[in-house]
Amino acid sequence: MQQQNYSWVPLFPERASSFAWEVDALYFYLVAISVFFTVLIVALIFYFAIRYREKEKFKSGAEIHGSLLLETTWTAIPFVISMTIFLGGAIVYYNQYRPPKDALEIYVVGKQWMWKIQHPTGQREINELHIPVNTKIKLIMTTEDVIHDFYIPAFRTKGDVVPGRYTTIWFEATKTGKYHLYCAEYCGLNHSGMVGWVYVMEKEEYERWLAGNVSNQTPVEVGKDLFEAKLGCASCHQQNDQGRGPTLVGLFGKEVKLNNGQKVTADEEYIRNSILNPQGQIVEGYQPIMPTFKGQVTEEQLVALVAYIKSLGTQPQSNATVMTASR
Amino acid sequence: MENIKAIETRETKVNYLNNGYSIWSWLFTKDHKRIAIMYLISVSVFFLIGGLYAAAIRLELLTPQSDLFETGTYNKIFTHHGIMMVFFFLIPAIPATLGNFMIPIMIGAKDLAFPRINLLSLYIYWLGGIITLWALIKGGVDTGWTFYTPYSTTFSNGYVVLAGLGIFINGFSSILTGLNFIVTIHTMRAPGMTWFRLPLFVWAHYATSLVMILGTPVVAITILLVAVERIARIGIFDPSIGGDPILFQHLFWFYSHPAVYIMILPSMGVISELIANFSRKRIFGYEFIAFSSIAIAVFGFLVWGHHMFVSGQSIYAGLVFSFLTMVVAVPSAIKVFNWTATLYKGQISYDTPMLYALGFIGLFLIGGLTGLFLGSIGLNVHLTDTYFVVAHFHYVMVGGTVLGYLGGLHYWWPKMTGKMYSEFWGKISAMLIFVGFNLTFFPQFILGYLGMPRRYAAYPPELQVLNIFSTAGASVLGVGLVLPVIYLTLSLVLGKKASANPWLLPGLEWRTSSPPPTENFEETPVVTWEAYEFSEDNGLDIEKAKQELATA
Numbered sequence: 094m095q096q097q098n099y100s101w102v103p104l105f106p107e108r109a110s111s112f113a114w115e116v117d118a119l120y121f122y123l124v125a126i127s128v129f130f131t132v133l134i135v136a137l138i139f140y141f142a143i144r145y146r147e148k149e150k151f152k153s154g155a156e157i158h159g160s161l162l163l164e165t166t167w168t169a170i171p172f173v174i175s176m177t178i179f180l181g182g183a184i185v186y187y188n189q190y191r192p193p194k195d196a197l198e199i200y201v202v203g204k205q206w207m208w209k210i211q212h213p214t215g216q217r218e219i220n221e222l223h224i225p226v227n228t229k230i231k232l233i234m235t236t237e238d239v240i241h242d243f244y245i246p247a248f249r250t251k252g253d254v255v256p257g258r259y260t261t262i263w264f265e266a267t268k269t270g271k272y273h274l275y276c277a278e279y280c281g282l283n284h285s286g287m288v289g290w291v292y293v294m295e296k297e298e299y300e301r302w303l304a305g306n307v308s309n310q311t312p313v314e315v316g317k318d319l320f321e322a323k324l325g326c327a328s329c330h331q332q333n334d335q336g337r338g339p340t341l342v343g344l345f346g347k348e349v350k351l352n353n354g355q356k357v358t359a360d361e362e363y364i365r366n367s368i369l370n371p372q373g374q375i376v377e378g379y380q381p382i383m384p385t386f387k388g389q390v391t392e393e394q395l396v397a398l399v400a401y402i403k404s405l406g407t408q409p410q411s412n413a414t415v416m417t418a419s420r
Numbered sequence: 421m422e423n424i425k426a427i428e429t430r431e432t433k434v435n436y437l438n439n440g441y442s443i444w445s446w447l448f449t450k451d452h453k454r455i456a457i458m459y460l461i462s463v464s465v466f467f468l469i470g471g472l473y474a475a476a477i478r479l480e481l482l483t484p485q486s487d488l489f490e491t492g493t494y495n496k497i498f499t500h501h502g503i504m505m506v507f508f509f510l511i512p513a514i515p516a517t518l519g520n521f522m523i524p525i526m527i528g529a530k531d532l533a534f535p536r537i538n539l540l541s542l543y544i545y546w547l548g549g550i551i552t553l554w555a556l557i558k559g560g561v562d563t564g565w566t567f568y569t570p571y572s573t574t575f576s577n578g579y580v581v582l583a584g585l586g587i588f589i590n591g592f593s594s595i596l597t598g599l600n601f602i603v604t605i606h607t608m609r610a611p612g613m614t615w616f617r618l619p620l621f622v623w624a625h626y627a628t629s630l631v632m633i634l635g636t637p638v639v640a641i642t643i644l645l646v647a648v649e650r651i652a653r654i655g656i657f658d659p660s661i662g663g664d665p666i667l668f669q670h671l672f673w674f675y676s677h678p679a680v681y682i683m684i685l686p687s688m689g690v691i692s693e694l695i696a697n698f699s700r701k702r703i704f705g706y707e708f709i710a711f712s713s714i715a716i717a718v719f720g721f722l723v724w725g726h727h728m729f730v731s732g733q734s735i736y737a738g739l740v741f742s743f744l745t746m747v748v749a750v751p752s753a754i755k756v757f758n759w760t761a762t763l764y765k766g767q768i769s770y771d772t773p774m775l776y777a778l779g780f781i782g783l784f785l786i787g788g789l790t791g792l793f794l795g796s797i798g799l800n801v802h803l804t805d806t807y808f809v810v811a812h813f814h815y816v817m818v819g820g821t822v823l824g825y826l827g828g829l830h831y832w833w834p835k836m837t838g839k840m841y842s843e844f845w846g847k848i849s850a851m852l853i854f855v856g857f858n859l860t861f862f863p864q865f866i867l868g869y870l871g872m873p874r875r876y877a878a879y880p881p882e883l884q885v886l887n888i889f890s891t892a893g894a895s896v897l898g899v900g901l902v903l904p905v906i907y908l909t910l911s912l913v914l915g916k917k918a919s920a921n922p923w924l925l926p927g928l929e930w931r932t933s934s935p936p937p938t939e940n941f942e943e944t945p946v947v948t949w950e951a952y953e954f955s956e957d958n959g960l961d962i963e964k965a966k967q968e969l970a971t972a
Contacts, residue, residue, distance in 0.1 A: 154701030185798025246871025257659025
């Protein structure tokens with residue numbers, strides 16, 4: 094692993110993700126605007142301050158009340174400039190927060206004060222994230238306790254990790270190396286210790302890393318075990334529609350019709366909510382008889398269940414992800 | 421000896437300071453000026469406490485390891501710093517002291533509309549302050565001043581409810597002050613003092629008061645809900661009992677973003693006064709400055725979501741909040757351009773207050789422009805929760821609010837106390853503050869872009885040099901801030917007597933004696949001139965004022 098070398102006073106962070114240059118470009122655009130206006134105003138103030146310094150004690154200044162033309166000008170110009178900043182930011186943000194469909198999915202669970210990470214192939218790590226270079230990575234994140242924030246400055250991205258729901262961020266690392274990982278949302282006593290490293294590796298090296306780490310069951314296998322044996326979900330949610338609950342085969346990503354007429358998309362959040370609060374959204378044609386599993390499953394087990402139910406999906410893309418990822 | 425006697429005989433004139441010396445004549449006063457002085461002493465005490473916590477933060481951050489304090493102690497220190505500074509210094513600093521003292525005088529009134537409510541607001545402030553201090557002494561709070569849930573409701577072991585109670589109570593002080601200002605400005609203006617003859621300081625306080633009245637109840641409700649969840653375990657914010665943690669952030673920032681404008685608008689009002697008066701000409705674009713204050717107050721209520729771009733709120737909500745944030749930047753830009761244009765063809769003098777005003781423009785400019793970085797949503801993702809944010813809001817809060825406060829305090833000090841302070845030391849401290857401030861906070865922009873998260877007791881070693889710069893700057897800033905306490909206090913004893921109008925300015929406050937009589941004016945003034953009117957039409961007896969100045 095190559096060690097990063099820092100100059101005596103670092104002034105600029107490493108740039109190691111596909112959209113980092115967009116963020117930096119926006120930053121330099123704003124720096125340019127700021128320097129321009131700061132120099133303009135400060136120069137004017139200095140010029141006026143010297144040119145119009147008091148010539149005679151208590152003499153009055155010129156009778157100038159204002160100018161509609163000038164006021165309009167310096168209302169319109171800042172407005173136009175601020176709109177360009179808004180548009181630039183909107184474009185960059187849109188790219189940052191719309192995860193691509195073909196990304197490698199890695200699960201992250203935050204916990205006071207550590208990051209627990211699980212790869213689709215089953216490898217687990219704590220406070221370290223090993224990823225292959227030039228590969229789109231999507232993190233599906235939640236937390237067991239308070240709000241945390243998964244932040245990798247070199248990738249110019251972060252995302253709050255919120256209890257009770259899944260949040261996602263994605264990135265594509267473009268440079269191998271070792272980068273800081275921080276928790277950026279204050280989370281209590283050891284907040285500043287909730288840090289770690291992201292290791293970006295060549296793809297072959299990543300494969301070797303995966304092989305060198307004893308793989309436990311993959312999340313899908315853990316989920317299958319929970320679903321079929323430990324939690325007994327399969328007694329109601331059968332392979333066909335004959336069970337007391339709807340079948341979950343081919344569910345993920347589809348639209349589900351509820352008994353109140355609403356339609357919802359069966360995403361990660363929906364599956365999680367249906368396990369923890371089954372009475373909340375009842376599928377049309379079924380009785381509200383499922384008990385809650387709140388308190389009986391951990392966040393990591395939930396993640397595994399979600400992964401398993403996703404693997405039952407008929408969506409070709411998510412299947413493909415599972416297949417390639419599990420080699 | 422002879423001199424002292426001579427001064428004593430001259431001081432026989434009754435003013436608000438010498439008409440009663442007992443403690444009760446202060447505690448039961450209804451005089452807005454005495455209440456303002458008591459507020460001034462109180463906010464200074466809270467500023468001192470907050471400042472000591474700041475010093476502790478900077479000392480801990482001298483080294484990358486968490487070594488001076490235990491991490492838990494450090495968390496309490498930055499929480500206490502934030503709570504003291506935001507709720508008990510920055511919010512009341514200018515309105516309750518300078519606003520309270522000057523608004524009635526500047527509009528030609530005898531007092532505020534509700535003098536008893538004014539005193540009540542001071543008592544409420546004390547009660548809230550004492551309860552919060554008590555919570556800090558008993559064991560403190562470690563939630564950060566933002567009290568994010570579910571940490572604050574479920575996980576923190578600190579005295580969250582007690583500290584929250586103090587802040588809750590203190591909020592009513594803000595509401596009552598705002599109410600008092602609005603009614604006073606509407607109903608108690610002297611004959612001839614039309615809305616567009618009001619000094620811009622008064623306009624700024626009008627806008628501030630709107631925010632105080634409309635925003636503060638929301639934070640009160642939010643704190644109440646936190647207490648309900650913490651005590652009764654009723655699920656409001658904690659998802660494990662059915663709540664929504666993001667709801668808290670919406671409620672909290674719905675108040676706390678406008679609260680930023682409670683802090684900065686009065687300061688902008690002070691700067692408008694200083695720039696126009698020390699340039700000795702009318703302010704450039706009076707109406708634009710006045711209405712930009714109102715625009716800031718209104719749009720300020722629509723941008724709270726820009727604190728939550730990475731919280732998991734919808735992409736589209738984020739885009740709308742980013743757009744509105746860009747819009748609210750425009751009225752601030754208008755003010756900066758107008759202040760600069762006011763200098764053009766002025767007769768500018770560089771007394772201490774003017775140094776603060778020019779310093780304010782420079783620092784607010786950087787504070788405002790870096791706000792654009794954070795409002796631009798794509799850049800915010802990288803910058804939020806880092807030292808860039810810390811640097812940005814200190815440029816606005818310290819560079820803006822504190823400089824405006826100190827500028828105003830020096831400007832009106834002769835009026836408030838009847839004494840002149842040392843101009844030499846005034847200039848020295850203004851310059852120390854400007855240099856020290858920049859040295860403290862500019863490196864933090866770089867630290868932020870490098871990715872140093874805020875609220876970290878320990879940080880990677882490669883960031884140490886910039887942190888050392890910051891701590892060194894904080895020491896200079898500290899000296900700059902202690903000096904005024906010394907020379908202003910000394911001026912009460914050693915200072916030259918101030919004449920009624922030491923700077924020969926046309927405002928109403930300079931047309932009554934220094935310090936003013938209890939009723940502010942011997943007879944109700946009739947206003948026939950515009951704000952910042954330096955021509956002959958301003959009705960000022962300039963020769964008399966000059967004579968008084970010479971003999972003072």
